[in-house]
Amino acid sequence: MNDSIRFNIKIINQLYEIERKASQKAEMHSIQRNIDRIKNMYEETGLFIHDPLGESYNETRTDCEAEIGGDAVQNLFISNVIKPIIYQKAGNSKNIIQRAVVIVESKT
Amino acid sequence: MSETINFAIDLGTTNSLIAKMNNGSVEVFKNPTGHKETLPSVVAFRNERIIIGDKAKEFIEKDPNNVFSAFKRKMGTSENFFVSSLGNFKSPVELSTLVLKELKNFVYTGEQIESVVITIPASFDTIQSNATKKAGYEAGFKEVTLLQEPIAASLAFANKNNENSSLQGQWLVYDLGGGTFDVALVKIIEGEMRVVDHEGDNYLGGVDFDNLLIQQCILPYIYSQGTFNGDLHKELRSAKGKYNSLYYLLLKKAEEVKIELTNKDTAEIEFEITDDNDKLHELYFSISKNEFENCIREKIEYSIQLIQSILERNNLSSLDLQEVIMIGGSTYIPLVKRLITEKLGIAVNTSVDPTTAVAIGAAYFAGSKTKSFAILDEQDKPFNSSNINIRTAYAKATNDKEEYFTAAITGEIENLLYRIIRNDGGYDSGLKKLAERISEMLPVVENTNNSFTFSVYDSSNNLVDIPYTPIEIVHGKYTVYGQPLPNDICIEIDDREENTTKLELIFEKNAILPLRKTILKEITKTIKRDQADSLIINVLEGNRYAVPSSCIPLGVIEINGKGLENDLVKGSDIEITLEISESRDLKIIALMLINDQEYSDVFNPSVRKVSLTKLKDEISTLLKQARKELNQFEKTEQFERAIAIQNILSDLEEAYSGVNELGEDDVTDEKYFWEERKRKLAQQLDITGKExxxxxxxxxxxxxxxxxxxxxxxxxxxxxxxxxxxxxxxxxxxxxxxxxxxxxxxxxxxxxxxxxxxRNKPYVIAHNYHYYASQPIENFKDQKKAQQFIQIGDKALERQNYEEVWVAISGLYHLLPDKIKDDDRIKGTGIG
Incomplete structure (x- = not known):
């Protein structure tokens, strides 16, 4: 991974955090359009951001690094995302260049 | 075939690694699904799978009946671990065997490893050492050589610096990892490196530092910011506690702070918490290196006490030691190095990556150690072949987030395991028992091709030769209309420098429908409110390298000055969103950022829209191009080509007058006819003389x-x-x-x-200057100013001050009238 990709990953993580904060405040919803625009610009360069919040989780998901909260380990879902998954386009497919860092909890 | 062992494994309590000596240098292999060199020494038995490493580690605390770690400490004991999901016991040797087998998968070269060096702690006795050997043999290695970890680390340092002299006498190997601490006194006795004494604590490491940071720095701050009536620490750490989820977030944040403080004086931490009055607090504060060091100082001092007890036992003083070699990830913390230097007065050596030092040193040793068992030629080596046949069934295209995969297996499948890994590293089924019929739900990434690798392993985790079994699942729907795009879809934009327009690729040929993309473009000309001028968003289908006028127009939005709420200023941005549905409808949404005015329209292949303004502009450009080419062919006496161009020119003139006769509100099909005609003529013009x-x-x-x-x-x-x-x-x-x-x-x-x-070379600057300075003075718009610039330029040239010469060139250039009259410029799209 070169320095430029590393740098972009850092920026994307900050962008993700800005998006998360903006989504919690009604008065900041207009920022979403700019955030989407930046994400589109990244997609132009072949970097795709995926937010796994709310998705189900089990031990086969190697696209996330998880910390599991609570005491149940069945029916797990991603309850908090610290860093999103970042893919890089490679030909017709994509490679993961950053695994998400997530907190996982049981639905039950 | 190599006669030295070459492969080495650091079978650690917390993490394990595999490395290889290769032509004088050592390669530490990476986990194919995690890109990390370390594999957590953790094994999980969950949902009929065997999971080893990072994924297993996540479940350590939550599923202790099925997930096992730190079993290295029990090596050589009769203690076994009961696996509740299997209903039977696993010995520490069996668990270590699984870790060793998993490490084999890191070796991407596919080599069959027959001999290996495995490292063991200095504290291991004969029974523990033999247990480690047994794990090696059960993992399928034919030869296992053991090496003590402090010796391995010392070798890494010696080879790194090529300073064997530094390893004369005796030294300490200080190993502070994620969860364990060891220190060893190493000495050269009669030319042989030996561990003389050692000490350790199995519950001291980086994780303790993270917890101390939460307890001593973060918790007091939380208390000071809100109302928390209960025991916050308990609520965080208890599985049923109100803040248990936050605890794991804080652990991650504390680890980040710890890492940041290794090279910075302060680190910021940020998180949210709701207090007992239901008030949400956004907490953001700094933790200084000093505060962090105060939290962990006691622990580091304790590790130094252990060193001192070794020194006392061996009647040594600090002066008797050459240096302290540092290994283990926690030795990155500056306080560790500083306190050891201060308290013991011994030089600290950190020249080798502390995480991989043991594996690297062991690989150096493996590279010098000859294999002791009979070496077979490649031809004689038994090939791990099989008579297995696999028939797979799954949907090759899906719109779901996961796809059902099943396979029927025939042949000898006893004691074999299978594993499916998504090639982007996002899914790993773990090892599962191979049966006559197997099935998995495979998760897929949206809008892309998902490739999976299906592998079969024998009981030693060696790859079994099976027929090539690719699994390829495309996410995105194939329907009657929803096939991949047959051509590139582009937007036409201005190329002001070349005074023409060009194509910019939006969706690539073969991309799978539906598609959506938003781009941001700049407006390249000012469109005044209520004026007739317009901005054109023209979406075309064709080859991205073709001239725009030869492509098929899919949809166009014309933003006329008459409908504008405000002027559109040159340089402002326009956001264009293009959507193509599965049934090939094209939707264009244009948003002017200067005034938030939005335009949108839906087009489909059966309703083609043609902009008359655009059509006229295009034919006019083609006419100019045809005349230019005709001129060139006539000059070079290529009469045959000139005749061909002449014919195109006549047709273009006919098209131009045909379009001019049409009114803006013409309702007939004639504009489509002329549009089609124009496209064909553009293609002909493009081809003529191309060869x-x-x-x-x-x-x-x-x-x-x-x-x-x-x-x-x-x-x-x-x-x-x-x-x-x-x-x-x-x-x-x-x-x-x-x-x-x-x-x-x-x-x-x-x-x-x-x-x-x-442009910055002196002779080029001088040449440029002379070009402009030698223009007839009457050519300049302001002759007095031009004279001044010439004076400045001449003097600057004399002094060889080229920056000033540039100022003169720029001044003179701007005093010259524009070479290209506005009338010659294309109208263009207004988007660049």
Missing amino acids: QKLPALKEKYFSEKNFCERELKEENDTARLNRFETIIAHEKEYLGSNSIYSIQAKIKELEDLVWEVR
Whole structure:
């Protein structure tokens, strides 16, 4: 991974955090359009951001690094995302260049 | 075949690694699904799978009946672990065997490893050592050589610096990892490196530091910011506690702070918490290196006490020791190095990556150790072949987030395991027992091709030779209309420099529908409110390298000044969103950012919209181009081609007058007829003389490329050389496209790059200056000012002050009238 990709990953993580904060405040919803625009610009360069919040989780998901909260380990879902998954386009497919860092909890 | 062992494994309590000595250098292999060199020494038995490493580690605390770690500490004991999901016991040797087998998968070269060096702690007795050997044999290695970890680490340092002299006498190996601490006294006795004494604590490491940071720095701050009536610490750490989820977030944040403080004086931490009054607090504060060090100082001092007890036992003082070699991730913390230097007065050596030092040192040893068992020739080696046949069934295209995969297996499958890994590293089924019928739900990434690797392993985790079984699942729907795009979809934008328009790729040929993309473009001309001028968003289907007028128009939005709420100012942005549905409807949404005015329209192949303004502009451009080419062919006496161009020219003139006769509100199909005609004529014009123009253009391209490369290398301009590589990266593609336009565009890019380098050379500056200064004075708009600039330039040249010469050149340039009259400019799209 070169320095430029590393740098972009850092920026994307900050962008993700800005998006998360903006989504919690009604008065900041207009920022979403700019955030989407930046994400589109990244997609132009072949970097795709995926937010796994709310998705189900089990031990086969190697696209996330998880910390599991609570005491149940069945029916797990991603309850908090610290860093999103970042893919890089490679030909017709994509490679993961950053695994998400997530907190996982049981639905039950 | 190599006669030395070469492969080495650091079988750690917390993490394990595998490395190989290869032609004098050591390679530490990475986890194919995690890209990390370390594999957590954790094994999980969950949902009929065996999971080893990072994923297993996540479940340690939550599923202790099925997930096992730190079993290395129990090696050589009769203690076994009961696995509740299996209903039977696993010994520490069996668990270590699974870790060793998993490490084999890191070796991407596919080599069968027969001999290996495995490291063991200095504290291991004979029974524990033999247990480790047994694990090695059960993992399928034919020869296992053991090496003590402190010796391995010492070898890594000795080989790294090539300073064998530094390892004369005796030294300490200080190993502070994620969860364990060991220190060993190593000495050379009669030419042999030996561990003389050792000490350790199995519950001291980086994780303790993270917890101390939460307890001593973060918790007091939380208390000071809100109302928390209960025991916050308990609520965080208890599985049923109100803040248990936050605890795991804080652990991650504390680890980040710890890492940041290794090279910074302060680190910020940020999180949210709701207090007992239901008030949400956004907490953001700094933790200084000093505060962090105060938290962990006691622990580090305790590790130093252990060192002192070794020294006392061996009647040594600090002066008797050469140095302290540091290994283990926690030795990155500056306080560790500082306290050891201060308290013991011994030099600290941190020249080798502390995480991989043991594996690297062991690999050096393996590279020097000859295999002791009979070496078979490649031909004689038994091939791990099988008579297995696999029939798979799954949907090759899906719109779901996961797809059902099943396979029927025939042949001898007893004691075999299978594993499915998504090639992007996002899914790993773990090891599962191979049966006559197997099935998995495979998760897929949206809008892309998902490739999976299906592998079968024998009981030693060696790959079994099976028929090639690719699993390819495309996400995105194939329906009657929803096939991949047959052509590139582009937007037409202005190329003001070349006074023409060009295509910009939006969706690539073969992309799977539906598609959506938003781009941000700049408006290249001011459109006044209530004026007739317009901005044109023209979406075309065709080859991205073709001239725009030869492509099929899919949809166009014309933003006329008459409908504007405000003026559209040149340089402001326009956001364009293009959507193509599965049934090929094209939706264009344009949003003017200057006034938030939005335009949108839906187009489909059966309802083609043609902009008359655009059509006129295009025919006019084609006319100019045809006249220019006719002129050239006549000059060079290529009469046959000239006649062909003459015919195109007549047809274009006919089209131009035909379009001019149409009113803006014409309701007939005639504009479609002329649009089609124009497209055909553009294609003819593009083809005529192409066979003659292309070779010359390609020759020009290569000559410009060579010249550019030579200039950049001469200047040793790395940044521009990188740009040069980017420009020529798709050379094969654009030269192969036979598109005059795209080759010309590349030549232009190369010329611009050369100019950037040459423009600052004194002789080029002087030449430019003389060119402008020698223009007849009456040509300048303000002759007095021009005289002044010439005076400035002459003096600057004398003094060889080239920056000032540039000022004179720029001044003179701007005093010259514009060469190109506005009338000659294309109307264009207004988007660039």
